[in-house]
Amino acid sequence: xxxxxxxxxxxxxxxxxxxxxxxxxxxxxxxxxxxxxxxxxxxxxxxxxxxxxxxxxxxxxxxxxxxxxxxxxxxxxxxxxxxxxxxxxxxxxxxxxxxxxxxxxxxxxxxxxxxxxxxxxxxxxxxxxxxxxxxxxxxxxxxxxxxxxxxxxxxxxxxxxxxxxxxxxxxxxxxxxxxxxxxxx
Numbered sequence: 001x002x003x004x005x006x007x008x009x010x011x012x013x014x015x016x017x018x019x020x021x022x023x024x025x026x027x028x029x030x031x032x033x034x035x036x037x038x039x040x041x042x043x044x045x046x047x048x049x050x051x052x053x054x055x056x057x058x059x060x061x062x063x064x065x066x067x068x069x070x071x072x073x074x075x076x077x078x079x080x081x082x083x084x085x086x087x088x089x090x091x092x093x094x095x096x097x098x099x100x101x102x103x104x105x106x107x108x109x110x111x112x113x114x115x116x117x118x119x120x121x122x123x124x125x126x127x128x129x130x131x132x133x134x135x136x137x138x139x140x141x142x143x144x145x146x147x148x149x150x151x152x153x154x155x156x157x158x159x160x161x162x163x164x165x166x167x168x169x170x171x172x173x174x175x176x177x178x179x180x181x182x183x184x185x
Contacts, residue, residue: 050078051124053172055092055150061178065139068177073131074152074170076124083123083165084154087114090134094148096141110153118161140182149174 051074058069072090076082088110095105122130138146150172158165 047079049076049080049082049166051075051082051084051152051166051170052077053150053152053170055148055172055175057148057175057177060176062138062180064180065137067135068138069133069135070148070150071131071133072150072152072172073129074124075129076126079126081123081125083121083158083163084130085116085121085156085158085165085167086130087116087120087155088153090132091151091153092134092136092148093151094136094138094146096146097143099142110155116156116160120156121158121161121163121165138177138179140180142182144179144181146177146179147174148177 054073054075056071058071062068070092074084091108091110093105093107095103097103124130134150136148138148151169152171153169154165154167156165157163157167
């Protein structure tokens, strides 16, 4: 009977297991690289929160100095829910141009502090919005129009309520309102 060398008596199994482990690891790495490149080619992005502020005046032209009502919508235009603080909320800002080209800005100040409650926070699902109203006193200007835009400020992150709310400010686009020309001497 022929003799079998001692090296051949070892089980081939450990080598096979390690070979399989390495092969599977290589396949996983290749799939991860290919998957990432396919996702980036398709423009895939991580879900993110995004807020848009829309403002619409009740009228775009007035005959005299008066208060004009505005409707605003703070819309979650992102892919994930976002929690906002409803304080201090909306502030309307206005500006007008002088005949010499200089700009006069009239900004409303936000209140400095307030005692917040859990009910001052609102979670917005994607495409959900907060709707409200505000008013602004409009008046004659030297060139007959007043520019208005809104700012929405979420003034607290809700840490005192163990929340992680968005804290920041978002602005609307500018809206022009026709007003009478002011008389200058």
